């Protein structure tokens with residue numbers, strides 16, 4: 506299976522990303538107390554989503570063992586807390602194991618960030634498909 510890090514896009518982005526990532530991480534996250542100056546550096550909606558993705562991952566990956574990877578327990582916690590509806594709508598008791606196996610493309614029994622975003626991308630695509638279907642049915 507081709508992973509995200511194998512793709513040309515990621516290596517192209519990698520060249521540009523150091524400065525970009527630095528700026529993204531320095532941006533204020535507490536939108537409640539912005540000074541006029543910091544408004545200039547407020548992340549766009551998409552940048553905010555990217556930033557949130559990174560932060561959510563690290564909130565869970567840092568709990569046990571390798572702090573840059575999710576073990577099965579950490580993955581389960583993340584899914585339970587962050588994708589509540591997704592998990593509760595599935596009746597399969599082996600679901601976390603199955604997700605883990607599917608995502609773990611390098612078979613080190615952990616889910617790193619590259620592997621994690623595959624899940625987020627797949628769910629986002631599925632949601633978008635649903636959204637488009639709804640729009641079509643409305644005749645828009």
Ligand SMILES: [Ca+2]
Pocket residue numbers: 565566567568569570571572573574575576579
């Ligand atoms: Ca970990």
Ligand SMILES: [Ca+2]
Pocket residue numbers: 608609610611612613614615616617620
């Ligand atoms: Ca892995």
